[in-house]
Amino acid sequence: MKNYKDLNRGQWAELKLNEVSNKLPNKIVSDIGSGYGWFRPTVEKFNLQWQPFDYISKIEESTIWDLNNPAPENKKRPGFVVFMEVLEHLSNPELGIKNISNHIEKGGYMVLTTPNPLSAQSKFSLFFKNNLYAFQPKHLIEHHVYVPLPHVVKFHLENNGFEILEVATIGRLIAPKFTFGFNYIKGLVHYFFLQLLVVFIPESKGHTQTFFVVKK
Incomplete structure (x- = not known):
């Protein structure tokens, strides 16, 4: 599994959008879980039209969409969907994915990210907590x-x-900054333990997991 160790979620999503920007079925980008609109500049950099949705409206441009229901009426079917750090919040995730599938244009692409439940940190937490x-x-x-x-x-x-099209992870382990005291030793032991997990279980790399898909 590929690990984008030097990217954050937004940079990875931009990378994927750049890969397919000339193959999109239309210029509409549905940003599901748009928050305060942090991905809007990226969409507009590609001369695409940003169409934001959220469960709770944080900005006036966004449209309320409860993913337990079909997409709001009179909204355009997108050629690209941004769906990052939302799936883990859904009580009925398959229904949410179904409603997004019915919303996206055939041949349209989607970037999806969630916390990585198989990360080294997650395995460490499972073992000790x-x-x-x-x-x-x-x-x-x-x-x-x-x-x-x-x-x-x-x-x-x-x-x-x-x-x-792709399943990958984002992020890498960061060593603790040096300080005098027990907490630094504790952090260092923790860091080396996680590094061992990554060596022996490669899919443990990255705190975020990603899925890049296309609607057939």
Whole structure:
């Protein structure tokens, strides 16, 4: 599995958009979970039309869309969908993917990211706390209610008309900054333990998992 160790989610999504920008069925980009519009400049850099959606409107441009329901009426079918850090918040993830599949134009592309439940940090947390790193009880306040295991996410996508073009991870382990004291030693031991996990279990690389797909 490829690891984009030097990119963040936005940079990876821009990389994928750049790869297919001249093959899109239209110029509409649906940004699902658009937040405060941080991806808008990237969309407009490619001379595409940004169409934002969110569960709770944070900016006046966005349209409310509960993914338990079909896309709002009178919205354009996109040629590209941005769906990042949303799937893990859905109580019914397959229904959400189905509604996105019905929204996207045939031949359209989607970038999807979630926390990586198989990351080294997640395995460490499971071993010592009996909970995955981003899916502990404290994360329920953020409505992290779906653990997006990669083979299950792939099943949901393929079951709803998407072809998987790439599955990858983003991010790398960062060594603790040197300070005097016990906490630095503790952090260093933790860092080397995670590095061992990455060596022996390569899919543990990266704190974020990504899926790049096309609607068949």
